[in-house]
Amino acid sequence: MKQTETLRIGDREYWSRLFLGTGKFGSYPLMRQAVEASGTELVTVALRRVHLHEAQDDVIAHLQLPGVHLLPNTSGVRSAKEAVLAAQLARESLQTNWLKLEIHPDPRYLLPDPIETMLATEILAREGFFVMAYCNADPVLCKRLEEAGAAAVMPLGAPIGTNQGLQTKAMLEIIIEQSQVAVVVDAGIGAPSHAAEAMEMGADAVLVNTAIAVAGDPVAMAEAFRLAIRSGRMAYESRLGLVSKQADASSPLTAFLSN
Amino acid sequence: MSFLDEFQLHSWEEMGARVYSKTGTDVLHALNKRTRRDLDDFCALISPAAEAYLEEMAQLSYRLTRKRFGNTTQLYIPLYLSNECHNICTYCGFSVDNRLERLTLNREQLMQEVVEIKAQGFEHILLVTGEANRKVGVDYLEQVLDWIRPHFASVSMEVQALAQADYERLIRCGLSSVMIYQETYNSHNYKSYHPKGKKSNMAYRLEAPDRLGRAGIYRIGIAALLGLEDWRIDSAFVALHLAYLERRYWRTRYSISLPRLRPAAGYQAPNVTVSDRDFVQLICAYRIYNENVEISLSTRESPGLRDHLLKLGITTMSAGSRTDPGGYTLAKEALEQFEISDERSPAQVAAMIRSQGFDPVWKDWDRVLE
Numbered sequence A: 001m002k003q004t005e006t007l008r009i010g011d012r013e014y015w016s017r018l019f020l021g022t023g024k025f026g027s028y029p030l031m032r033q034a035v036e037a038s039g040t041e042l043v044t045v046a047l048r049r050v051h052l053h054e055a056q057d058d059v060i061a062h063l064q065l066p067g068v069h070l071l072p073n074t075s076g077v078r079s080a081k082e083a084v085l086a087a088q089l090a091r092e093s094l095q096t097n098w099l100k101l102e103i104h105p106d107p108r109y110l111l112p113d114p115i116e117t118m119l120a121t122e123i124l125a126r127e128g129f130f131v132m133a134y135c136n137a138d139p140v141l142c143k144r145l146e147e148a149g150a151a152a153v154m155p156l157g158a159p160i161g162t163n164q165g166l167q168t169k170a171m172l173e174i175i176i177e178q179s180q181v182a183v184v185v186d187a188g189i190g191a192p193s194h195a196a197e198a199m200e201m202g203a204d205a206v207l208v209n210t211a212i213a214v215a216g217d218p219v220a221m222a223e224a225f226r227l228a229i230r231s232g233r234m235a236y237e238s239r240l241g242l243v244s245k246q247a248d249a250s251s252p253l254t255a256f257l258s259n
Numbered sequence B: 001m002s003f004l005d006e007f008q009l010h011s012w013e014e015m016g017a018r019v020y021s022k023t024g025t026d027v028l029h030a031l032n033k034r035t036r037r038d039l040d041d042f043c044a045l046i047s048p049a050a051e052a053y054l055e056e057m058a059q060l061s062y063r064l065t066r067k068r069f070g071n072t073t074q075l076y077i078p079l080y081l082s083n084e085c086h087n088i089c090t091y092c093g094f095s096v097d098n099r100l101e102r103l104t105l106n107r108e109q110l111m112q113e114v115v116e117i118k119a120q121g122f123e124h125i126l127l128v129t130g131e132a133n134r135k136v137g138v139d140y141l142e143q144v145l146d147w148i149r150p151h152f153a154s155v156s157m158e159v160q161a162l163a164q165a166d167y168e169r170l171i172r173c174g175l176s177s178v179m180i181y182q183e184t185y186n187s188h189n190y191k192s193y194h195p196k197g198k199k200s201n202m203a204y205r206l207e208a209p210d211r212l213g214r215a216g217i218y219r220i221g222i223a224a225l226l227g228l229e230d231w232r233i234d235s236a237f238v239a240l241h242l243a244y245l246e247r248r249y250w251r252t253r254y255s256i257s258l259p260r261l262r263p264a265a266g267y268q269a270p271n272v273t274v275s276d277r278d279f280v281q282l283i284c285a286y287r288i289y290n291e292n293v294e295i296s297l298s299t300r301e302s303p304g305l306r307d308h309l310l311k312l313g314i315t316t317m318s319a320g321s322r323t324d325p326g327g328y329t330l331a332k333e334a335l336e337q338f339e340i341s342d343e344r345s346p347a348q349v350a351a352m353i354r355s356q357g358f359d360p361v362w363k364d365w366d367r368v369l370e
Helices: A028-038 A058-063 A080-094 A114-126 A139-148 A169-178 A192-201 A218-237 B003-007 B012-020 B024-032 B039-046 B048-069 B107-119 B138-151 B164-172 B202-206 B208-215 B231-248 B276-289 B303-309 B346-355
Strands: A007-009 A012-014 A018-021 A042-046 A069-073 A098-101 A130-135 A152-155 A182-186 A205-208 B072-080 B124-128 B154-158 B177-179 B219-222 B253-257 B294-297 B316-318 B359-361
Touching: A007 A182, A018 A028, A018 A218, A028 A058, A028 A218, A042 A058, A069 A080, A080 A098, A080 A114, A098 A114, A114 A130, A114 A139, A130 A139, A139 A152, A139 A169, A152 A169, A169 A182, A169 A192, A192 A205, A192 A218, A205 A218, B003 B202, B003 B231, B012 B039, B012 B231, B024 B039, B024 B048, B039 B048, B039 B231, B039 B276, B048 B276, B072 B107, B072 B346, B107 B138, B124 B138, B138 B154, B138 B164, B154 B219, B164 B208, B177 B253, B202 B208, B208 B219, B208 B231, B219 B231, B219 B294, B231 B253, B231 B276, B276 B294, B276 B303, B303 B346, B346 B359
Parallel strands: A018 A042, A018 A205, A042 A069, A069 A098, A098 A130, A130 A152, A152 A182, A182 A205, B072 B124, B072 B316, B072 B359, B124 B154, B154 B177, B177 B219, B219 B253, B253 B294, B294 B316
Antiparallel strands: A007 A012
């Protein structure tokens, strides 16, 4: 089968463009099987779920798989200050300077705070973190995060956990067009077709959690996403045809030039 | 501006009429709505007219809960610090008029309890006291937080209503969340259940969640005690209160509890019976009304019922609870607040959760996040 291009973020290279969230699974073994079936090389885990102050942790133990990187996230923090402290602790206890930065002071829709995210990105990038910043689908904010040193921007497709698909499509297109760092569409992706759509648009990767974790068969759904993302990326690299509303058979306005 | 202003716009009778006038059409409208459900939808879902739609409500509640919270149930345990109390609450074992041995844990007794609770795997703890401001006041609570905070991922409290400055003090010491139950929103009868003590001031209690919100607490739990007054009307007021708090203190998470009255010293039977069917209807109604609110279930309920309720909208459960100070290590049942019903060990409850395909979550917070 044709290989698709690899994705470079920071100092790492990924074959898989599917990143996985690890919450909401019915058990750790099920989570692990889904991770394996998805072919992902990057899984994100909430610091709040990890026993950071102890040597052994059950979630982490179940995610230790060859070729799978761990991306701690700051879910639960409400400000840049809290995020920076959490990041420093994650670096210390998990020995990684990669971080998914998510700051959502709103606990209902978990929408990211652009101001605090911006401040934290500036600080953490200076401290040597590879920051992958969860943010709203705001093209200007994404450029500002890029300038602040983010390794990737993670604009949302829809409010997290809603499975609504790419509600922010018009903004995502601008973000993808303008970005010089990787664009990972995060949140709201509820079906493999949504993920394929993001890939066809030229997103560098997608992050999925709820749609897989809460599916009737999470392992099969993880594989369905793997296939859809591969398919969407291959279509993007193969250059999709332009979409047109009418048939394009002749050139009625310029045909006279060849007469 | 506080919830009191909004509360005073409604009367018990008007809220009752709003619930009891709902028809099957209103219930279907609430069930099939694609936009956010409002108080009238909630009233329809708890109305007698909705009884015929219980299975549909349960299915929707199940799906909404899984989507938002996944296949998980969070576990916590209460730790009773003291049964000293200067209030009379007619339904409570700690009531000052009950001849009961009184105990407030000292450091040594408390740390024994902590060791026992930690050995069972708990990371989320709920500290409970009566209301005795001299012995079990803010100074004592602050001291307790100082002793135990490093041992837990989160510490919640269910204690007397406090002033905003006191809440701020405790939050600085690592308090994550506070449960403050109104017991009843019926202002005609509130005083008859709480005839003596600071708790008899209904307005002060009603405004406690506002003070917590202003103090910047992470989570507030509200509830009506089920068994005092008409549960449908009281629950409609809880829903009103929740909507008010969410709009105003948008950084705070909310949880709802469903304490059904249990036998306790000096208290026999509830005024109002809330049947298991009613109870299921109420849980589902809260979930359908608010997809994001946490719903907590205690060991007041029986093992068989808890096993079934697990899937219907509950997000948080206690397990292995004792309701007496020192209950995990001193074991003096005569001190308890009320009788629990599910006496299984935490390990047994966790195994039950796993057997239903759910992940029992012991830790979903970290003190570093504060």
